[in-house]
Amino acid sequence: EAQVTQNPRYLITVTGKKLTVTCSQNMNHEYMSWYRQDPGLGLRQIYYSMNVEVTDKGDVPEGYKVSRKEKRNFPLILESPSPNQTSLYFCASSLSRFSPHSSYEQYFGPGTRLTVT
Amino acid sequence: KQEVTQIPAALSVPEGENLVLNCSFTDSAIYNLQWFRQDPGKGLTSLLLIQSSQREQTSGRLNASLDKSSGRSTLYIAASQPGDSATYLCAVNYGGSQGNLIFGKGTKLSVKP
Numbered sequence: 001e002a003q004v005t006q007n008p009r010y011l012i013t014v015t016g017k018k019l020t021v022t023c024s025q026n027m028n029h030e031y032m033s034w035y036r037q038d039p040g041l042g043l044r045q046i047y048y049s050m051n052v053e054v055t056d057k058g059d060v061p062e063g064y065k066v067s068r069k070e071k072r073n074f075p076l077i078l079e080s081p082s083p084n085q086t087s088l089y090f091c092a093s094s095l096s097r098f099s100p101h102s103s104y105e106q107y108f109g110p111g112t113r114l115t116v117t
Numbered sequence: 118k119q120e121v122t123q124i125p126a127a128l129s130v131p132e133g134e135n136l137v138l139n140c141s142f143t144d145s146a147i148y149n150l151q152w153f154r155q156d157p158g159k160g161l162t163s164l165l166l167i168q169s170s171q172r173e174q175t176s177g178r179l180n181a182s183l184d185k186s187s188g189r190s191t192l193y194i195a196a197s198q199p200g201d202s203a204t205y206l207c208a209v210n211y212g213g214s215q216g217n218l219i220f221g222k223g224t225k226l227s228v229k230p
Binding site: 031033040042043045048050056058059090092094105106107108109110111113 | 151153158159160161162163166206208210215216217218220221222223
């Protein structure tokens with residue numbers, strides 16, 4: 001089954017304790033990204049990756065890191081989490097960032113609810 | 118600034134009604150538009166993707182239309198069912214180097230038996 005998986009699904013942690021949220025897709029997609037969803041603000045992109053070893057900042061990258069060592073995996077790293085990073089996080093992937101001749105649907109993971117106290 | 122607006126924010130209808138959800142966007146130079154469904158505390162399920170060259174897409178009881186010139190898209194749900202209750206999100210892809218989707222804040226739909 002084609003899917004995007006995230007782990008963990010729920011996480012409660014304390015300020016300053018480094019954590020990693022994993023994301024994996026089995027569709028051989030080139031493009032992957034991370035979003036956070038907050039009440040009243042909607043979904044906003046944190047980081048994105050156009051392919052292996054190619055990553056760049058989205059709209060709200062502060063406090064986050066990512067890596068793309070393999071095509072299927074795109075972990076989100078919080079080196080020193082703070083309470084303002086309490087949010088619902090989504091990983092997404094699509095076949096390609098964009099193509100001049102067709103559009104590519106983006107697929108989302110089930111979400112990771114993070115609480116930082 | 119590229120913005121996506123969804124009206125209404127919430128909608129309650131009796132079972133069996135046909136309904137329309139609205140999405141408007143400020144910049145008409147879109148690459149594609151995607152409608153998602155989100156159940157409480159859950160992930161995003163893609164419902165329909167409309168490419169910039171298309172006027173509409175259909176899947177079962179769902180029909181999405183796109184009018185780039187007016188900056189609008191609608192999601193039509195026929196014969197609504199309680200299981201359709203969820204938040205519906207509209208997202209626009211402008212195909213820029215960032216490749217991100219610009220999301221509306223959603224319409225929370227409640228279909229009452």
